[in-house]
Amino acid sequence: MIFASSNQHKKIERAGHAIRQGELVIFPTETVYGIGAAAHNPAAVAKLYAAKNRPQFNPLIVHCASKDAAFSLVKTTKLAQQLADAFWPGPMSIVLTSIKNSPICSLARAGLDSVALRVPANPICQELLQCAGMPVVAPSANPSGRLSPTDVAHLDSALMAKCAEVIDAGKCEAGIESTIIDARNKIPVILRPGPITHSQIEDYLGTKCVYASSVSSPTSPTSIAPMAPIAPGQLASHYAPIAPLRMNATRKQEGEIFIGFNTPHADFHLTKTGNLEEAAAHLFDMLHLADKQNPLAIAVAPIPNIGVGEAINERLERAAAPRN
Numbered sequence: 351m352i353f354a355s356s357n358q359h360k361k362i363e364r365a366g367h368a369i370r371q372g373e374l375v376i377f378p379t380e381t382v383y384g385i386g387a388a389a390h391n392p393a394a395v396a397k398l399y400a401a402k403n404r405p406q407f408n409p410l411i412v413h414c415a416s417k418d419a420a421f422s423l424v425k426t427t428k429l430a431q432q433l434a435d436a437f438w439p440g441p442m443s444i445v446l447t448s449i450k451n452s453p454i455c456s457l458a459r460a461g462l463d464s465v466a467l468r469v470p471a472n473p474i475c476q477e478l479l480q481c482a483g484m485p486v487v488a489p490s491a492n493p494s495g496r497l498s499p500t501d502v503a504h505l506d507s508a509l510m511a512k513c514a515e516v517i518d519a520g521k522c523e524a525g526i527e528s529t530i531i532d533a534r535n536k537i538p539v540i541l542r543p544g545p546i547t548h549s550q551i552e553d554y555l556g557t558k559c560v561y562a563s564s565v566s567s568p569t570s571p572t573s574i575a576p577m578a579p580i581a582p583g584q585l586a587s588h589y590a591p592i593a594p595l596r597m598n599a600t601r602k603q604e605g606e607i608f609i610g611f612n613t614p615h616a617d618f619h620l621t622k623t624g625n626l627e628e629a630a631a632h633l634f635d636m637l638h639l640a641d642k643q644n645p646l647a648i649a650v651a652p653i654p655n656i657g658v659g660e661a662i663n664e665r666l667e668r669a670a671a672p673r674n
């Protein structure tokens with residue numbers, strides 16, 4: 351991770367100003383690069399949906415500089431307080447019931463009475479949120495349905511052209527999108543697996559998590575009916591490269607690029623040592639790289655469905671899902 355230089359500080363200040371002016375800005379977080387807009391400004395949020403070509407029924411995550419700023423927007427619960435104390439700032443988004451007359455525009459919430467909140471840890475992102483001085487909605491900085499960027503080299507030039515600033519801070523640490531937890535009730539509901547794993551959450555809380563039924567559960571956690579609308583994978587195809595993707599591949603077929611997990615004969619490697627965090631951090635990078643070769647398909651070796659492997663497999667399933 352790159353810390354801000356004095357030029358970078360000026361850029362971040364300009365970006366904060368641009369957000370206040372209703373412009374779009376691309377910035378790093380510890381998960382993936384985000385494209386941000388002022389959360390209270392419906393025109394800015396509409397511009398964001400349009401720039402990404404994102405369906406307006408898919409609500410956005412609201413990024414705040416602190417837990418207090420975030421919780422001033424919602425009715426908090428004991429569970430949410432515990433999760434925030436343990437995992438914020440960090441790669442976890444928490445869904446709660448919005449306060450009435452919320453400053454977050456209803457377009458950002460896709461008209462729901464709930465809102466997803468996150469306090470990110472990345473220092474550049476933190477500084478940007480301070481400079482903006484307001485909550486910022488930020489989905490991943492890619493055209494809707496495509497791979498998330500974990501490096502500025504992955505950014506789509508047409509999307510960049512719609513932004514007032516692009517802040518480059520090298521590669522994102524975690525490399526996959528935040529874990530999303532519905533904390534409106536007593537039991538944590540995983541809406542999207544991510545860098546913070548269900549066992550980390552369970553170990554901390556001493557309570558079992560359940561999975562929303564749209565999320566395939568890795569072990570045997572109970573699934574419950576999702577509270578609409580849930581995480582992006584509800585649109586079955588998501589996080590997709592251009593080339594078709596084949597999971598659990600043990601060997602490369604004609605015309606394929608093979609992405610390995612501890613697999614010596616692969617073209618690209620998520621990890622050569624079986625380290626799942628390393629594999630998560632490399633996932634989108636390797637998919638971008640493989641896609642650039644215009645293969646007939648991208649084959650990915652089996653990923654152990656434990657720890658953050660669960661989030662990697664969830665992303666791969668979406669990428670492999672039939673396209674519209």
Ligand code: AMP
Nearest residue numbers: 409410445464465466489490580581582
């Ligand atoms: P992303 O697409 O990575 O920006 O993540 C945003 C995801 O968070 C969306 O796909 C939503 O489904 C989920 N999300 C945001 N707000 C809410 C909410 N109020 N209730 C449930 N899920 C939400």
Ligand code: MG
Nearest residue numbers: 489490498582
């Ligand atoms: Mg996204």
